[in-house]
Amino acid sequence: MHNMLISKNNLIKLFAPLILLGSSLALAQVNTGLPTIELKAGIYRIQAELADTPKAREVGLMNRTSMPANSGMLFVFERKAGHCFWMNNTKIPLSIAFIADDGKIVNIEEMQAETTNNHCPKAAVRYALEMNKQWFSERVIVPGTVVTGLPKR
Template identity: 55%
Template sequence: MSLLLRALVSTFGSGVSLRRSRFAAVVRACVIASTLPFAALPLAQAQTMPPGAKQPSDFPRAKLTAGMYVIDAAVAATDADREQGLMYRTQLGANEGMLFVFNENAVHCFWMKNTLIPLSIAFIRADGTITDIDEMQAETENNHCPRNNGVYALEMSKGWFAAKGIKPGMQLKGLPRAQQ
């Protein structure tokens, strides 16, 4: 019998002897769980989506290309989808991002409220040309605004554009048509 179980039996008396094996299993599970690193817990448990939030799999998807790279982008083309964006997400796949589609050619600013992962953002004209790229820290309310008008913005994991050598002036292909 483990020392912890012996201590509990001696504290609470032998009346728990019938439940001892079930209790011991629970105690063992707790001890094992307490020795695991926090990172072993599923990321989805770290932050849950609030009621009414759209699940990542519920967004329409688009396959974009940036040079030789294929991007799997969730598409946020409605006000509600653009408002939620990547909020509450705890991870993105290697070439996964979110494409924001706007109905007007304008300066569209972003912030990172309730966004749990740091992101890079590319601001894009209607013809697919990247005009600006910015780095954004998680859970901040700083405005990130392009210097140029555009109709798209693409958010990727922080540093993605720099790591792939993608810079302003380059073009993205496969963009859905924006309604202007």
């Protein structure tokens, strides 16, 4: 059996790439300028960027080329309405869940990248959650599922 001693310098060399990777991921998150909140849908945790201003809602996930698996964007509106979404300048396909004030998902739509089709809620809502395409269906999250952690307005 070998006696393994790792010097401090070797540890730094070993972990430096991981530290740099973590720093760049954190920096990428900070560069969006949007706060994040943790939501839960069923047993699944979601790190959601919060789009709760007109400018943040207008830009949304435009021009991004990827999104981590359990991350998304929560759109928060001042009033309940039939807030419709489209995918102009959005490079990744997404799923969107329209969510009622009580946290229940009203309906879920699949959206193709770079399209201008309208995707609308089946009832007036204040919240919409965009995730990677088929995120909801792959986890059997359906209308009626409750999303917790929504900010109160």
